[in-house]
Amino acid sequence: MPSWGGKLDALVENKLTLSHDVAELNLYETFQRAQLVELEFSSPVLTSMLTGKKVMHIDELKPFDYLPGESLVLPANKPMKIDFPEASLETPTRCIALTISGEFIQQTVNHLNEEYPRTEPDEVWEVDVNNYHFRNGLEISLLIDKIIRLYRENNVMKPFFIHKSLEELIVRLMQTQARRVLIDQARNFMNTHRLAFVVEYIRNNLTKALAIDELSNQACLSKSHFFRLFKNELGISPIQFILQERIRLAKQILTNPAKSITDACYESGFNSLTHFSNAFRTIERISPRQYKQQLS
Numbered sequence: 001m002p003s004w005g006g007k008l009d010a011l012v013e014n015k016l017t018l019s020h021d022v023a024e025l026n027l028y029e030t031f032q033r034a035q036l037v038e039l040e041f042s043s044p045v046l047t048s049m050l051t052g053k054k055v056m057h058i059d060e061l062k063p064f065d066y067l068p069g070e071s072l073v074l075p076a077n078k079p080m081k082i083d084f085p086e087a088s089l090e091t092p093t094r095c096i097a098l099t100i101s102g103e104f105i106q107q108t109v110n111h112l113n114e115e116y117p118r119t120e121p122d123e124v125w126e127v128d129v130n131n132y133h134f135r136n137g138l139e140i141s142l143l144i145d146k147i148i149r150l151y152r153e154n155n156v157m158k159p160f161f162i163h164k165s166l167e168e169l170i171v172r173l174m175q176t177q178a179r180r181v182l183i184d185q186a187r188n189f190m191n192t193h194r195l196a197f198v199v200e201y202i203r204n205n206l207t208k209a210l211a212i213d214e215l216s217n218q219a220c221l222s223k224s225h226f227f228r229l230f231k232n233e234l235g236i237s238p239i240q241f242i243l244q245e246r247i248r249l250a251k252q253i254l255t256n257p258a259k260s261i262t263d264a265c266y267e268s269g270f271n272s273l274t275h276f277s278n279a280f281r282t283i284e285r286i287s288p289r290q291y292k293q294q295l296s
Contacts, residue, residue: 041076
């Protein structure tokens with residue numbers, strides 16, 4: 001039986017559809033291997049993998065693996081072909097497809113631009129639906145789980161809760177996309193974008209004690225304005241970002257067999273082994289020692 005409930009109508013892409021006035025949730029399960037299964041949606045769609053593996057064929061892109069914990073945003077009427085290399089009755093491939101009204105997306109984008117403008121005057125918030133493939137952050141993972149639960153529960157306030165959760169999902173998605181540009185391509189924009197400049201400044205000074213006053217001065221913004229803009233655009237506070245970057249650097253150091261956990265701690269900007277270990281475990285879900293053991 002399908003884990004979502006209802007009748008099993010097909011072994012490939014068996015679908016349960018749940019409706020809302022601005023969005024439709026499609027729950028898919030596939031129980032046998034298949035290749036080049038065609039799929040297309042009439043509205044912008046966010047798909048998210050739950051279990052199993054797919055191989056996606058979209059336009060002229062090289063086919064890519066699509067795995068649990070990842071999502072894909074596509075525009076309306078975008079054809080795709082899908083392989084299911086591992087699906088079986090015992091280990092079905094499961095995913096969701098959430099189609100959202102283009103008008104609702106634009107209303108949410110307009111509201112965000114009015115209430116929370118971006119850092120630079122010539123930039124606006126927008127949703128990139130051009131084959132956007134990404135790894136879910138914690139906030140988006142929790143939201144996807146929440147939306148699935150809301151669609152399936154019996155609650156007189158369900159339409160209201162879904163509406164608010166969809167708005168949050170759209171905003172979190174825009175923050176994720178903006179964060180990818182600012183973090184992954186910071187060096188390319190550091191001369192034209194103040195936050196990109198600060199991101200590079202943080203990376204070049206991770207071993208120093210970095211205060212908000214210093215970072216806001218680098219961005220030529222007041223402390224409160226800088227803090228608010230940084231969190232709006234990147235979805236995390238400057239302190240959280242510094243911590244993530246230090247852990248990222250520590251992981252690089254730990255890949256060197258000659259380096260110890262103590263080396264990684266102090267060379268990545270921490271001044272306490274206890275703080276380093278706790279921060280590492282919080283972000284990576286394992287201890288530095290376990291991470292080092294996995295590498296070896």
